[in-house]
Amino acid sequence: MEMMDIDAIMAQMRPRLDTHGLNTKAIRAHLGDCPWRVYLFGEVDSTNTMLKKLCREGTPAGTVLVADRQTGGRGRLGRSFQSPGGVGVYLSALLRPDCTPQELMHLTCATAVAMCDAVENAFGFRPGIKWTNDLVVSKRKLGGILTELVLDPKTCRVEGAVIGIGINCNQLEADFDESIRPIATSARMVMGREADRNRLIAEMVKSLEAMDQTLLSFPSPMLGQYRKDCITLGQHVSILRGDEVRHADAIDIDAEGGLTVRYENGEIGTVTSGEVSIRGLYGYI
Numbered sequence: 001m002e003m004m005d006i007d008a009i010m011a012q013m014r015p016r017l018d019t020h021g022l023n024t025k026a027i028r029a030h031l032g033d034c035p036w037r038v039y040l041f042g043e044v045d046s047t048n049t050m051l052k053k054l055c056r057e058g059t060p061a062g063t064v065l066v067a068d069r070q071t072g073g074r075g076r077l078g079r080s081f082q083s084p085g086g087v088g089v090y091l092s093a094l095l096r097p098d099c100t101p102q103e104l105m106h107l108t109c110a111t112a113v114a115m116c117d118a119v120e121n122a123f124g125f126r127p128g129i130k131w132t133n134d135l136v137v138s139k140r141k142l143g144g145i146l147t148e149l150v151l152d153p154k155t156c157r158v159e160g161a162v163i164g165i166g167i168n169c170n171q172l173e174a175d176f177d178e179s180i181r182p183i184a185t186s187a188r189m190v191m192g193r194e195a196d197r198n199r200l201i202a203e204m205v206k207s208l209e210a211m212d213q214t215l216l217s218f219p220s221p222m223l224g225q226y227r228k229d230c231i232t233l234g235q236h237v238s239i240l241r242g243d244e245v246r247h248a249d250a251i252d253i254d255a256e257g258g259l260t261v262r263y264e265n266g267e268i269g270t271v272t273s274g275e276v277s278i279r280g281l282y283g284y285i
């Protein structure tokens with residue numbers, strides 16, 4: 001797929017456009033006047049991988065790729081993200097903010113708040129956020145976020161930001177792999193009825209577009225809402241950095257989305273995403 005534009009890719013992938021009810025017209029019907037372009041695929045390796053390639057080839061900001069299923073869905077810290085067909089939403093959006101990577105430290109947090117808004121608008125319930133990037137309901141994971149930057153090698157400024165989001169929509173408990181069954185949930189399990197994936201996609205796109213408009217305001221207007229949504233605050237947490245484990249209280253979120261913690265010896269520190277994994281002392285939350 002090297003050096004092909006997105007319309008050529010769409011034409012090539014048409015035979016694999018079995019999307020199990022995902023439908024561009026139904027998505028558009030909920031998008032209102034949002035100018036972003038949504039491209040729908042049956043099966044791809046990873047929407048993030050695909051959009052990063054397109055970003056380097058000059059695809060414009062506001063391009064959104066959605067797949068019914070992914071064969072190589074990726075999560076944070078090199079983990080895989082299970083992406084079966086017919087039940088989830090796997091979406092990547094391209095932003096092109098004119099800034100340095102340091103000015104985007106809060107991007108994952110801003111995305112998490114935008115996704116809580118989207119789920120609330122689509123389904124009527126608001127998930128919590130497990131710092132930094134997991135959407136959770138009743139201590140189980142509803143979805144996750146993987147943000148990846150493409151940098152200009154000469155200036156080291158941001159050429160593009162690819163925001164990838166996966167949300168479990170219509171899985172029943174038995175549909176999840178045994179490895180994640182005790183800690184996973186879906187919108188259907190929360191609501192007790194089927195979740196409209198087309199509606200959710202439209203709400204995700206609208207929320208991301210709104211987020212993009214204030215992304216470089218400082219301090220970020222989303223921080224107050226992030227603090228309200230973040231279920232990690234006020235908890236005892238284990239901070240896993242490589243083989244090292246430290247225990248602490250999570251006490252605040254700083255302006256860049258870092259987690260401020262008080263270690264057991266009273267020392268105050270900031271934990272930034274990407275380098276660590278956070279666990280509650282008694283499990284996933």
Ligand code: BTN
Binds near residue numbers: 144166
């Ligand atoms: C995580 O939970 O660690 C993050 C999961 C992010 C998954 C989404 S699905 C759409 C996009 N494509 C990917 O390969 N990953 C992200």
